[in-house]
Amino acid sequence: MxxxxxxxxxxxxxxxxxxxxxxxxxxxxxxxxxxxxxxxxxxxxxxxxxxxxxxxxxxxxxxxxxxxxxxxxxxxxxxxxxxxxxxxxxxxxxxxxxxxxxxxxxxxxxxxxxxxxxxxxxxxQMALQSLAVKDGLTGLANRRSFDEKLEAEWLHNQREGTSMAVLLMDVDHFKLYNDTYGHQMGDTCLKSVAAAIDKQVFRPSDLAARYGGEEFAVIMPNTDLDGARHVADRLIEAVRELRLPHSASQTEDCVTISLGAAAFIPSDQRGSGDLVAAADAALYRAKHQGRNRVVCADRVAELVEA
Known part of the structure; x- marks a missing residue:
């Protein structure tokens, strides 16, 4: 020894x-x-x-x-x-x-x-710890990390009386992408989109995560709706700038994302799930309106077109 x-x-x-x-x-x-x-x-x-x-x-x-x-x-x-x-x-x-x-x-x-x-x-040990908190394909935080961060920041922002935001986004027509290019290329597409998202999430307090399948999410503590919209616009443009070919897309000839944003001050009347639900509803409307766009939900979770 x-x-x-x-x-x-x-x-x-x-x-x-x-x-x-x-x-x-x-x-x-x-x-x-x-x-x-x-x-x-x-x-x-x-x-x-x-x-x-x-x-x-x-x-x-x-x-x-x-x-x-x-x-x-x-x-x-x-x-x-x-x-x-x-x-x-x-x-x-x-x-x-x-x-x-x-x-x-x-x-x-x-x-x-x-x-x-x-x-x-x-x-x-470090590899096992990484697997516990990161998505194996994209390297972003996984759903478990997202849920834990969401609850922690919800409680913190509630104590501080400050607004927090959540962004939810989908890769547009991803099933058609997989059908056209194959699942291996689909995985490559998701990794590229994840990397583009991660580069636009600058603050240490924010968290970019793979929410599930082709869906991604960002938690932004101490952020109002204007701040969330600013980041959302950057994300939309960052994915467009990848210029990943998508000949089967019904939106553009390259890979795009649709994004829903929500932000409000946590209160005893609402839980963190309500913030995610508002962002999810905004995302649904973005897809319904033609995709490749941002839609925001206001502070009472009534949707308004971006």
Whole structure:
């Protein structure tokens, strides 16, 4: 197991072969120095063993992604972190244990730091977490993420007394597109449309999602109907500008979308579902009027043509 030891002066006294292989740093370059940090980071900072020697477990909050709550100081510290590994030129996720060594009088004389490469496990965990919140085809947030975000922002905007908006949109004549070009091209079309939508959703607080099938949605906290309409117009134009051929379309000769927008201030009389329903009704009217357009619902959910 990759291991190194620093003495009470925080100088390296042991740097084993496994540590050499992991870091790409030979022992003769670090033995007797305090430069052990150079094996893991491209900027000077403390390693876990340093914190044990310095008696500074509280610094783990700033330096490590995750860590065990420090208990009895005689048992050392445990943490995990991404390390840039300058010599081997790759980023690794390392699990680290730092244990103190005491002399016969109980004085701290050295610290042993052991390292475990957890990169594959961490990447697998991140992939699973991504699958839980993202749509597998388009990379946008999935329906579950949309529903959770909608409820959270509804409650927040209700407390603040501010308006929030939802946009719902469909790819026009998508069944005809699939029938004409095949399902594989249909998937490619959805990915292209999703990317165009995502590029127009600028604010970190907003969320673009695949709502289902060929339908997409955007949640926009702290946004009134004018602001929602402005973004909706950008989305319509962004998809048009893709110029994806659609010879079977009854609207234009390229892929287009229809969009419904709704915005109002959350209240006890209405729930988040009412906001989505208003946007959905506006989307239905946009399609009924010929598609490739935006229709807005007003604050009492009565539809008005955009």
């Amino acid at each position: 990759p291991t190194f030891v620093i003495n009470a002066e925080r100088r390296v006294i042991i740097w084993n072969r496994a540590c050499e292989r992991l870091t790409g740093v030979p022992a003769h370059e670090v033995i007797g120095t305090s430069d052990h940090w150079r094996a893991f980071y491209d900027e000077q900072r403390h390693c876990l063993a340093d914190l044990v020697l310095m008696g500074r477990p509280e610094a783990m909050d700033e330096l490590y992604v995750t860590h065990a709550e420090p208990g009895d100081s005689t048992h050392g510290l445990r943490a995990e972190n991404w390390c840039v590994m300058p010599q081997v030129k790759k980023r690794l996720y390392l699990a680290v244990d730092a244990g103190p060594i005491f002399d016969e009088d109980g004085a701290l004389m050295a610290v042993v730091e052991t390292l475990r490469d957890q990169t594959e496990q961490k990447l697998a």
